[in-house]
Amino acid sequence: MEDNQFERRMKLLEKSYDRVPSYFNIDEVLEKIEEESTSRMEKSIVRSTKWQKVSVSLISVASILLVAMISASFREESNNQGVEELEFVEIPALHGKSTLLMPSNHDLPKSEVIHLPNSVLQQKVHEYFKLIGTSKNLQLLNQASAIEIVFLMHYMNELKNPDLIYYLYRPTDNFPNESEFITSWQPQEVIPKEATAIQYSEELTTEQEGKYYTTVEILRDHQVIKVIPLIRNNEGIWQFDYDIKEMPFDYYREYLLPINDEAKGNILNLYDAFKKQHDYSVIQNEPAIYVAGIYLEAFKKGDVETQYELLVKGEDFFMPSRDEFLSYPKGNALDWEEQFTAFEFFQTEDSQSNGEFNGIVWFYLNDSLINGDESRKGFQMRKTRDGWRVHFMPFQ
Amino acid sequence: MEEIQLIEMAQRGDKAAYGELMNLHYRTVEKFAFQCGVKANDIQDVTQEVFIKLYRFLHQFEQDRFTTWLYKITLNATRDYYRKERREKEKENKIQNSQNLWKSSISADSKILVFEENIEIHEAIQKLDDKYKIPIVLYYFQNLTYNQISDVLNISLATVKTRLLRGKAQLKTELSLSGGTEYGR
Numbered sequence: 001m002e003d004n005q006f007e008r009r010m011k012l013l014e015k016s017y018d019r020v021p022s023y024f025n026i027d028e029v030l031e032k033i034e035e036e037s038t039s040r041m042e043k044s045i046v047r048s049t050k051w052q053k054v055s056v057s058l059i060s061v062a063s064i065l066l067v068a069m070i071s072a073s074f075r076e077e078s079n080n081q082g083v084e085e086l087e088f089v090e091i092p093a094l095h096g097k098s099t100l101l102m103p104s105n106h107d108l109p110k111s112e113v114i115h116l117p118n119s120v121l122q123q124k125v126h127e128y129f130k131l132i133g134t135s136k137n138l139q140l141l142n143q144a145s146a147i148e149i150v151f152l153m154h155y156m157n158e159l160k161n162p163d164l165i166y167y168l169y170r171p172t173d174n175f176p177n178e179s180e181f182i183t184s185w186q187p188q189e190v191i192p193k194e195a196t197a198i199q200y201s202e203e204l205t206t207e208q209e210g211k212y213y214t215t216v217e218i219l220r221d222h223q224v225i226k227v228i229p230l231i232r233n234n235e236g237i238w239q240f241d242y243d244i245k246e247m248p249f250d251y252y253r254e255y256l257l258p259i260n261d262e263a264k265g266n267i268l269n270l271y272d273a274f275k276k277q278h279d280y281s282v283i284q285n286e287p288a289i290y291v292a293g294i295y296l297e298a299f300k301k302g303d304v305e306t307q308y309e310l311l312v313k314g315e316d317f318f319m320p321s322r323d324e325f326l327s328y329p330k331g332n333a334l335d336w337e338e339q340f341t342a343f344e345f346f347q348t349e350d351s352q353s354n355g356e357f358n359g360i361v362w363f364y365l366n367d368s369l370i371n372g373d374e375s376r377k378g379f380q381m382r383k384t385r386d387g388w389r390v391h392f393m394p395f396q
Numbered sequence: 397m398e399e400i401q402l403i404e405m406a407q408r409g410d411k412a413a414y415g416e417l418m419n420l421h422y423r424t425v426e427k428f429a430f431q432c433g434v435k436a437n438d439i440q441d442v443t444q445e446v447f448i449k450l451y452r453f454l455h456q457f458e459q460d461r462f463t464t465w466l467y468k469i470t471l472n473a474t475r476d477y478y479r480k481e482r483r484e485k486e487k488e489n490k491i492q493n494s495q496n497l498w499k500s501s502i503s504a505d506s507k508i509l510v511f512e513e514n515i516e517i518h519e520a521i522q523k524l525d526d527k528y529k530i531p532i533v534l535y536y537f538q539n540l541t542y543n544q545i546s547d548v549l550n551i552s553l554a555t556v557k558t559r560l561l562r563g564k565a566q567l568k569t570e571l572s573l574s575g576g577t578e579y580g581r
Contacts, residue, residue, distance in 0.1 A: 001568045009571075010536045013517050017537060019508045020430045023440045024422045026415050029447045033411070036448065179453045184472055317557070349555070358554070380554055391554050 109212070109232075111202045114147055116195055125151045129164070138167055142236035146200045149238040150216045150228055154190035170231050170239035190228070194220050206256045210234045213256045213344070227251075229346070252359065252383070254287050254345035264337055267293035271306070278309040284387040288345040291388035292361040292379050296336035312382045312389040320392070341366050345381070358382050358391075403462050407455045414454070418447050421463075424538070425470050431533045432474045433522050436505045445473045467538070467548045471530065520570040528563030535560055 114121055125148055131140045144152065149168065156165045162185035166178055176184070191198065197219040205214040212232035217224045232238045257263055271294045274282045283291055291310065298306035308325050340363040351357040361379040380391040399420065405413035422443055429442045449469050509515045521529055534540040534548060545556045 001572055006564070006568055006571075009513060009517055012511075013514050014537050016509055016511070016514045017427050017431060019510075020427050020439065021436060021507070022423065022426055024418075024426065024443050026418050026422075029418060029444055030411055030415055032444070032448055033414075033451050036452075183449065183453055184468055186472075186475065317554070349558075358558070380552060393553075 109145060109200065109202070109205065109214075111200060112145065112147060113197055113199045115197045116191070121148065121151055122155075124148060125155050128152050129155060129159075132167070133161075133164060136167070138237060139235065141238075144238065146214055146216050146230050146232070146238045147198050149230065149240075150190060150198060150218075153240060157187045157190055160187050168240050169242040170233065171242075175242050191218055192220075192225060195225065196220050197222075199224075204255070214238075215253075227253075251347035252345075252357070253347065254289050256342050256344040256364075257289060258342045259337065259340055263293070266290060267297060270294050271297040274309075275303060275306045278306065280386050286387065288359065288381050288383070288388045289343045289361055292343065292345075292363075292381060292390065292394075293336065295390045295394070296334065300335055300337075307390075310390045312384070312391055317392065336363070339366055339369055340364060340377075347383075354385065356382060356384050399462070400460070403454075406451075414451060417462075421466055422447070425466065428467065428470050428533070428538060429474055429477075430508065431521075431537050432471070432530065434474055434477050436508060438477060442470075442473050442477050445476075446470050449473065461547075464544070464547050467534070467540075471548075517567070517571060520567050523570065524563055524566060528559050528566060531556055531559045532563045532567070 128141065128144055128148065129152060132138060141149065141152075153165065153168050156168070162182045163178075165185065166181050169175060175181075195218045199217045199219055200214065201217070204217075205212055207213075211234060214230050214232070216228045216230060218226040218228070229241050230238045231241055267290055270283060270286060270290055273279075274294055275298070283294065295307060295310045298304075298310070304326050308322055311325075342364040343361055345359055345361045347357055347359040349358045359381055361381055362376045363379060364376045377395055379394045381394070382389050382391060397416070399417070402413045402417050402420075406417055425443045425446050426439050429439050429446075430436065434442050446466070446469050449472075450466065453465070453469075509518055521532060524532065530549065531545050534545045535542075540548070542553055542556045542560075545551075546553050549556070551559075
């Protein structure tokens with residue numbers, strides 16, 4: 001079908017949508033809004049009376065808990081078949097039931113595999129849910145392991161509780177405010193039904209300026225079926241990455257790499273080699289993060305020709321002509337070596353039939369440059385059969 | 397009165413101003429819901445749901461992003477509708493007389509899409525995966541720019557363009573396969 005024929009048919013269809021019937025009644029909606037506000041006010045009066053009683057009880061229970069926590073120092077060997085390589089400390093929980101919490105002050109989280117279903121994990125996560133549900137004090141989660149946080153997210157999705165789910169995400173520049181989040185929230189199956197185990201590996205964890213970056217793997221019969229990236233913040237709490245959410249297990253990824261002397265040296269050598277003749281074989285087998293680095297080095301040096309050569313080209317992509325691109329005014333050259341401390345790559349879309357796909361290199365900002373919630377910059381790239389290329393206007 | 401003033405007044409609780417705002421936008425919501433796949437018989441409920449939800453969160457919106465939020469909330473209500481519709485269909489399948497309900501829904505839709513070529517392309521759009529369908533609807537029938545689509549769907553500009561291209565290609569293929577009916581036949 002020709003383009004013009006297609007456009008004409010879409011125009012005709014657009015006109016036919018004018019016949020969509022309308023029975024919308026503004027007064028009826030206003031009435032419903034009025035009813036809703038009245039009923040909400042009534043509920044809030046009832047709730048505040050209940051909360052006054054509950055808060056008095058909570059204060060008493062909390063004092064008992066404090067004493068109990070100090071005295072609880074015995075260790076119990078876990079006899080649960082599902083938990084491997086873990087030692088638990090048993091302490092009394094808020095409501096009198098016993099709960100198991102991870103040992104505190106463990107700086108480097110240890111590898112663990114938990115087989116599913118697992119009632120111990122279920123119980124612990126339920127306790128976390130109750131704790132933060134009543135107090136909204138996230139600090140209580142600094143005892144929770146990466147696996148527990150994933151399970152907690154799964155549990156809250158099952159309970160359809162976006163109010164609390166909101167707090168399990170790490171706020172970034174794209175993160176909506178609470179009401180926006182709740183409005184657009186859709187329940188997700190965080191741990192697929194067919195999963196038989198969840199795994200956290202020390203080897204997949206990197207530390208960067210006090211934060212840990214990891215990937216929790218969901219397995220089915222020893223095969224990874226899904227991976228979930230998490231970040232542990234400076235307060236020791238594992239959080240979901242809102243910008244990535246989840247990643248199919250077969251998505252391509254380059255793990256976090258510090259921009260140290262070795263990485264800088266590699267990038268500068270590649271840049272020098274590539275800029276001579278713009279020979280693509282020089283970068284064909286290089287990782288996305290290095291090709292992104294070459295682009296930024298070219299940008300820093302005002303080498304727009306090299307920048308242009310690295311862009312994705314083709315009729316499917318919006319691109320200025322070469323002359324246009326070269327004539328753009330040069331902005332303040334960004335010094336990537338100064339500004340960023342680490343980078344990593346995530347595939348963000350399914351691969352096309354020709355094997356090409358899009359993804360993002362995240363450049364983590366130097367602490368002194370972090371402004372508000374924005375701690376990293378996304379840089380858009382595309383895998384082509386000739387290697388990595390950069391999208392026009394790559395910074396998101 | 398300017399829309400921005402109406403939004404300001406509605407945010408301060410002025411119901412009459414909110415009524416005016418609904419008056420300005422309800423046709424957009426009705427048409428958008430139908431374009432996204434809501435059946436004609438259910439448009440009224442979905443539109444009502446959108447404006448009730450919109451009011452709940454009104455005070456938190458930046459005024460210049462009102463339309464973006466209108467689309468976001470309509471999409472959300474449409475998705476809720478899909479889920480509900482699936483449940484309803486499951487129930488219907490269990491009862492013998494489901495055919496009559498189905499016929500009544502088909503008949504309401506056919507008053508909108510009179511010509512066969514329009515039915516064909518509307519149905520082809522409904523068959524697209526949501527990630528292609530919604531950008532196509534926003535671009536062709538709601539006349540949103542790439543930037544506005546990227547804002548509504550929280551995706552990058554490059555993704556908007558790619559999805560539009562792929563969606564269009566899939567639509568063309570689907571129409572070629574179905575024979576590409578032309579004008580009233």
